[in-house]
């Protein structure tokens with residue numbers, strides 16, 4: 001099972017859950033053949049990209065913002081920094097040359113062959129297959145001449161690919177290249193292009209399509225089509241190796257990864273006992289661990305289903321009012337919660353609520369409040385004891401406006417595999433926190449980034 005990046009590391013290292021933005025290659029696509037071959041390349045090459053769905057059924061390809069990217073008003077297109085590339089085969093060539101991946105080994109013969117087959121797919125396989133689908137499925141009247149003409153030409157082009165693959169593993173020989181990806185984009189829908197018996201005459205092409213479709217990258221491409229959560233892979237980031245990115249229903253960007261860089265303390269922070277991450281600094285208050293994250297969400301049931309059904313987390317506590325679910329506490333370890341999600345009353349999706357650092361004792365939380373007071377750090381509420389999960393808490397705003405919680409390391413262990421979610425109702429919540437402190441109003445509205453209208457009234 002991959003690590004969800006909201007799991008705190010046992011050595012106290014933050015495997016921070018990244019809410020990231022900006023700078024990434026933008027991929028404009030829908031689930032049709034030309035964008036799909038580019039999606040395959042992006043996945044095969046492990047290029048991080050931001051999926052930018054273009055709904056052609058709603059005519060989004062004709063919007064002026066998109067036509068500024070692709071004057072041909074079709075998908076796919078990419079925006080890579082200040083470079084914009086449209087037309088699927090041009091994109092494949094651009095990305096292959098940029099990354100040096102999925103091209104034949106250097107040499108004139110291979111280079112010439114690459115260009116010939118790429119143009120063959122671009123000018124023959126794609127357009128004839130596309131027109132065959134158009135006249136079979138979309139033309140308002142069935143025109144026999146057009147049906148036969150395009151089916152015949154599509155079939156003739158596929159038979160040239162099939163004959164080539166009878167003698168070699170891939171279209172250029174032993175090496176898997178962008179030509180195989182370009183051909184795969186169309187060949188995988190042969191039954192749509194030629195009808196149910198379409199595969200009968202192309203056993204070699206079928207072998208190639210099946211082999212490519214079984215590659216993990218092609219399966220991730222299928223996921224792009226099948227779920228709105230999929231984002232893609234990145235090679236790695238500070239402290240961790242390759243990560244799979246997806247979005248929860250509110251739009252928070254989530255990373256899943258396994259390989260972790262373990263913290264090595266510098267010489268002056270080496271602990272006396274090696275089963276401790278670093279020396280106790282004996283200054284201010286010391287953080288024991290990154291305890292949990294709290295997101296705001298406008299759709300709590302959607303968030304619950306995503307984190308439980310898709311990522312396998314368990315729900316230990318929950319607030320449910322007559323009006324619906326208000327908050328959930330989820331775990332992916334044995335600690336009673338790693339992630340909490342609260343209803344955002346501002347109605348703005350995808351916001352951050354707080355991050356919690358756990359300290360050793362309740363006394364440390366009181367000391368943190370004194371230090372905040374002395375240093376002009378805004379105390380939102382607390383110290384007090386939570387009713388839910390029972391930790392001793394203090395909420396502060398760091399200078400950037402993000403809420404930070406300092407809490408004692410009081411989250412309990414959930415060892416029962418059949419733990420039953422504790423559900424709190426409205427009357428119970430009206431009693432306030434454990435010792436009666438009412439939950440402060442800003443707790444339901446203050447998040448980052450700010451929600452302009454609601455927070456102005458705060």
Ligand SMILES: N[C@@H](CCC(=O)N[C@@H](CS)C(=O)NCC(=O)O)C(=O)O
Nearest residue numbers: 032033034056074075076087088089
């Ligand atoms: N030569 C272009 C053709 C692109 C193309 O025809 N895309 C289709 C989807 S596969 C499309 O955008 N169709 C919507 C439309 O025609 O309005 C390429 O290879 O990228």
